[in-house]
Amino acid sequence: xxxxxxxxxxxxxxxxxxxxxxxxxxxxxxxxxxxxxxxxxxxxxxxxxxxxxxxxxxxxxxxxxxxxxxxxxxxxxxxxxxxxxxxxxxxxxxxxxxxxxxxxxxxxxxxxxxxxxxxxxxxxxxxxxxxxxxxxxxxxxxxxxxxxxxxxxxxxxxxxxxxxxxxxxxxxxxxxxxxxxxxxxxxxxxxxxxxxxxxxxxxxxxxxxxxxxxxxxxxxxxxxxxxxxxxxxxxxxxxxxxxxxxxxxxxxxxxxxxxxxxxxxxxxxxxxxxxxxxxxxxxxxxxxxxxxxxxxxxxxxxxxxxxx
Numbered sequence: 687x688x689x690x691x692x693x694x695x696x697x698x699x700x701x702x703x704x705x706x707x708x709x710x711x712x713x714x715x716x717x718x719x720x721x722x723x724x725x726x727x728x729x730x731x732x733x734x735x736x737x738x739x740x741x742x743x744x745x746x747x748x749x750x751x752x753x754x755x756x757x758x759x760x761x762x763x764x765x766x767x768x769x770x771x772x773x774x775x776x777x778x779x780x781x782x783x784x785x786x787x788x789x790x791x792x793x794x795x796x797x798x799x800x801x802x803x804x805x806x807x808x809x810x811x812x813x814x815x816x817x818x819x820x821x822x823x824x825x826x827x828x829x830x831x832x833x834x835x836x837x838x839x840x841x842x843x844x845x846x847x848x849x850x851x852x853x854x855x856x857x858x859x860x861x862x863x864x865x866x867x868x869x870x871x872x873x874x875x876x877x878x879x880x881x882x883x884x885x886x887x888x889x890x891x892x893x894x895x896x897x898x899x900x901x902x903x904x905x906x907x908x909x910x911x912x913x914x915x916x917x918x919x920x921x922x923x924x925x926x927x928x929x930x931x932x933x934x935x936x937x938x939x940x941x942x943x944x945x946x947x948x949x950x951x952x953x954x955x956x957x958x959x960x961x962x963x964x965x966x967x968x969x970x971x972x973x974x975x976x977x978x979x980x981x982x983x984x985x986x987x988x989x990x991x992x993x994x
Contacts, residue, residue: 689761689788689818691848691874692892693914696899697734698949700748701750702956708744710751712955717748717755725902728756732790733827734897734941741796741957744879745777746784753785754856763820767792768992771807784916788818790895797829801836815848819845824852824878826927834861841866841873848874848894856885863890880906884925887913897940898931901947902953902980930976943973950977955990 698720717759720728730752731737731745740748751900752762763782767787768774776864778789794807812819821840831853832840842848842973851859867890877886877894885912899906905928912921925932935943939962946965949956950973957964965973 688728689727689763689847691727691820691876694893694899694903694910695727695734695763695895696720696725696903697729697874697895697897697901699945700735700737700740701953701957704956706956706959708740708747709956710747713748713751714755716953717752720903721756721760723899724907725760725899725903726753727761727763727788729763729765729895732822732895732902732945733765733792733824735765735891736941737765737767738936738960738961739962742780746780749781749786751786751861757785757871760945761787763790765790765792765821765822766887767795769794769797771810774807775811775814778811778817782815782817786817788847789815789818790820790822792822792824793830793832795830795929798829801833804830804832805839808840809843810846810847815827817845818847819843820847820876821849822852822878823849826852831855831858834858834865838866841870847872848876848892850876850878851886851891854871854879854882856889859886859891860889863981867892875895880935882926884909884921886912887921888918897935897948898928898942899953900944901931901953902928928980931977934972934976937969937972943969946970946973947977950974951981 701709703709730748749764754764764776764786766774781785797875803805866873867875874892877883877891884892896906909921909924931943937943942962942965945955
């Protein structure tokens with residue numbers, strides 16, 4: 687399935703059983719829910735999927751289930767991040783062999799490479815895989831920002847089709863759109879943070895890799911579709927309708943708040959794995975308040991209507 691980065695990509699949760707094992711039944715249910723909601727792509731084993739806590743067998747299980755359930759229906763992008771270029775390539779090749787449609791590769795974390803090291807990392811990956819690659823820039827987790835000049839070089843590599851931007855730097859994101867996306871329509875700028883999807887799309891982003899679309903995929907879809915259609919008034923109304931959730935979705939490390947919200951919505955995906963843990967009492971109260979503010983809207987057309 688050929689992938690063009692645009693629209694809503696759901697950064698999927700990895701559900702666990704009460705015993706802490708990967709829950710295959712719930713994972714299949716989540717995949718079907720995303721398909722039926724009409725999202726443009728499902729991303730497994732991104733940071734929302736707690737990949738650093740999964741062993742190789744569990745990673746392969748998640749990828750295989752996603753591909754089996756969605757192949758030919760919704761593209762499957764697989765997160766393959768590691769501080770080691772060699773390990774990242776190994777994971778990417780496994781994802782490719784299991785039928786993934788694309789790869790999301792995060793900046794090497796912990797070892798904090800230079801801009802040249804970052805470029806060489808992605809260059810090595812692009813030389814060893816045939817799948818489309820989305821660069822994932824998230825300085826808060828990786829300790830290093832991918833600067834615009836480096837993104838310019840990355841966009842010229844084979845198979846690199848876009849960047850998921852979580853730097854929060856609107857100057858940088860605007861530069862990426864102006865200097866790269868406008869010149870190369872095959873390279874996409876994506877929001878990696880739900881709260882800034884609307885303003886990012888206003889400056890040129892083509893979509894979002896969304897955490898909240900686990901919970902309200904149709905709402906996120908409708909907001910993004912409105913922005914794609916130039917209907918700012920509708921997109922703005924949806925943004926503000928979802929604002930209570932956007933304000934709390936990252937009050938603790940992702941996906942801790944999301945999994946708590948999913949339980950409130952009777953979509954139990956289990957707890958997070960250590961070293962993440964249950965949200966504090968204060969966070970739980972904020973999450974419950976936000977959910978109560980949005981719950982009244984969830985059955986209204988405003989948040990359940992979606993177009994393809």
